[in-house]
């Protein structure tokens with residue numbers, strides 16, 4: 001998203017959140033109606049697995065028992081697939097200036113975004129070989145697939161999620177993401193689970209759970225300390241949320257993280 005568009009989006013969101021609805025007009029001294037509840041969650045680690053500490057992870061998703069990963073940095077970007085915790089069985093390197101970003105699997109194909117190369121790449125999900133490229137007129141950050149809704153969900157670092165045609169990636173709409181009525185910005189890697197979209201927040205150890213039909217944040221996962229600070233190399237950041245199919249578990253990792261965690265999200269206070 002261009003700066004002017006970011007400013008416009010933020011202004012719009014702030015105006016919306018600052019404009020009192022009729023129902024909120026109240027007599028002095030009467031407390032405001034409580035904002036929608038945001039469930040506070042933490043991470044319960046079930047298993048730790050090795051992860052390539054050189055991988056600048058930008059996209060992470062499971063399809064069946066296969067873990068797919070997209071990595072960034074021009075000249076170091078790649079797409080990989082294999083068993084979680086093992087060396088990838090398939091790996092394709094991407095030449096500069098391509099900068100790999102989010103990834104999502106649609107059966108026999110997958111989409112991989114690029115950050116600012118102006119294209120998205122469709123690949124064979126078995127061989128990871130490139131099938132075609134389509135124009136992508138936005139910064140590419142995260143992407144996930146909502147098959148029941150027939151659409152992709154994408155992020156660009158702003159507080160909005162876009163909805164896109166899964167065949168052309170043409171933008172069909174978007175939604176403002178808010179918590180307690182305020183915009184939640186820096187939405188990064190995404191994970192679709194039904195109508196829920198999980199998004200990790202850039203440069204934080206937070207993951208928000210978003211109702212994609214309204215944009216409301218319904219839960220927030222505090223993953224502080226998941227990777228001990230002693231293991232965080234410069235540039236390391238949580239960035240990778242992959243639901244484990246058929247379970248309520250997730251795989252989490254980050255850019256330059258040496259570890260892949262199999263976790264559950266559980267209430268902070270039982």
Ligand SMILES: [Ca+2]
Nearest residue numbers: 060190191241
């Ligand atoms: Ca993901």
